[in-house]
Amino acid sequence: MTETVTADLRPAAPTAPERRAAVAELAASLPEGMVVTDPDILAGYRQDRAQDPDAGTSLALVRPTTTEQVQTVVRWCAAHGVPIVPRGAGTSLSGGSTAVDGAITLSTEKMRALTIDSATRTAVVQPGLFNAEVKAAAAEQGLWYPPDPSSFQICSIGGNVATNAGGLCCVKYGVTTDYVLGLQVVMADGRALRLGGKQLKDSAGLPLVKMFVGSEGTLGIITEITLRLLPPQAPACTVVGSFASVHQASEAVLAITAQIRPAMLEFMDSVAINAVEDQLRMGLDRSAGALLVAQSDAAGPAGAAEIALIEAAFTEHGATEVYATSDPEEGEQFVVARRMAIPSVEKKGSLLLEDVGVPLPQLPALIDGIAEISRTNDVVVSVIAHAGDGNTHPLLVFDPTDPTEHDRAQLAFGQIMDLAIALGGTITGEHGVGRLKKGWLPDQVGADVMELTATIKRALDPQGLFNPGVIL
Structure with missing residues (x-):
């Protein structure tokens, strides 16, 4: 493992009392009960499936249901210099959704809207749905969503996109990125961008959809995903x-x-x-x-x-x-x-x-x-x-x-x-780098790629508030 020194992208953080005092302002701007500060509940969101012993404790937990609510949280965090840890179902195996002291844990678990468009063979989904639920909804329309992590019954689509998850059938049918046609992403300044769409072919501009797939919540918060569906798999x-x-x-x-x-x-x-x-x-x-x-x-x-x-x-x-x-x-x-x-x-x-x-x-x-x-x-x-x-x-x-x-x-x-x-391989095929593997990433990709990664991170998240400690 190569030791690397990277610049801290975050500004000087407000003190804990200042942050706690400001949480009331955030709570007042969102529906009642959406902002949670109960220590017993926060304890349940400290760790993910990786069980990182160094997990912190969030300042608050927020469980939005709409893109607009996510925008409100991001704008508040930007104004107060508070980091944000996006979290799906908490099944990360690399510590990608481990809580950070003094940060907001933004859980997408209640973002669960879904529509199937049989004409275009697409599904438009919010990130909190389980992979299995998307599969089931597609099957009801005579269609198939192929990516199938072993945890497909309990992992979220948002988490799948964040880590570019694979699964058992990906040897023939590909991984998550092969099925993501479009995204809605909340950026660090609170803007909500729409990237891609239902069209199967689209060469307009840079491939920004691909940039966000696998970015592990470090560049923006994904609030809607347009997925490509296939005809049903033949009997095997x-x-x-x-x-x-x-x-x-x-x-x-x-x-x-x-x-x-x-x-x-x-x-x-x-x-x-x-x-x-x-x-x-x-x-x-x-x-x-x-x-x-x-x-x-x-x-x-x-x-x-x-x-x-x-x-x-x-x-x-x-x-x-x-x-x-x-x-x-x-x-x-x-x-x-x-x-x-x-x-x-x-x-x-x-x-x-x-x-x-x-x-x-x-x-x-x-x-x-x-x-x-x-x-x-x-x-x-x-x-x-x-x-x-x-x-x-x-x-x-x-x-x-x-x-x-x-x-x-x-x-x-x-x-x-x-x-x-x-052996010319990778430290992660589908689980993501998270917090637990980032020390080995420079050995795999090299200093120039790490510098480019940091440049992209600074450009899209200049305060360094999105999922600090992940990848970089």
Whole structure:
């Protein structure tokens, strides 16, 4: 990890008493009850899913329902020099919505409007809706919203856009940015800009929509999103392979992706397999070193050819058992098993959650290297992965009450990111940099890119009030 010194973009902050006195002014400008200062409620918004131990305590929590209310909050914060931490469902795995002392936590959880336009195959949604709710609304109109993080039932669309979330089917169907056509964004001066729209092709001006997707709430607050929808996904066939080692499974992944792009190609190691089996009791092979779950949704002979190719790749690379099914419910059971990996492993201890990715040819080297880091530091590291696109989620399991074990886990956490960078990869494929990974970002992107990032941040947020401590 490279130590960098960046200029503090924020002005001298008002004192705590001055801020508390000004909160009454903010509360008076918004509907009754929208501004919350109850310490017990604020405590519930301190941390997100990353459980950052350095989380602060907000000055107040605001839960708006409209863009105009967000504008009011931003203008008040700008006038008083108060930082703003945007928050969706609180499922961030990189500390992106961790509370900051003396800041406003602006939760979009009550911004839940949604309309589906079947003619343009688009959905216009507010950021507080869950991913699953958007999927369900689209399905009612015979359409499909593809991005599917494992937490799709509890993560918000706003958070998905903020981190450019991916998911299990992104190997074939792409990530969140591929489905965002337009945004409404509240800027640091309180203006609400509309970017993009329902048109599928638009080359007018700079690609500003793309700039805000993945910006983790550091450039503006997204209050409305226009999403592209697709026709329903075709029924999928599922192939499951058990392997003696994670290396064999990773080689099978390369054999498949060199020839086709499957609808899904997911990986679980032995720790994850056993943790999931403890919870679901579905008969997974506890002796397996790794499990691959693949799907094809190609129709007719093309689908049959893809399934045959996947089965052959599994067998040729040492699978001890290969099982294929065209039954949607049976296939979904294996998908659920993969989605359950993180919460299942978490029952074994506290987690440090990684999100490193590499170019596909480097996947075996990454997985082997993580195993060596686990052995060297005497830390349990379970690896699950969206293997088809090289995005892995190493889960470091440790006892936070044991200082020595905690330190070993933190050391391994950094070494895994160093390894991904050395292999030409990334410290985050879909969870975002947040507050927990920003120390490694310069090593990946370099000083010039960090300087450009800071320049953009200063131009759009000159007071440095939007999500301070994230990315920069």
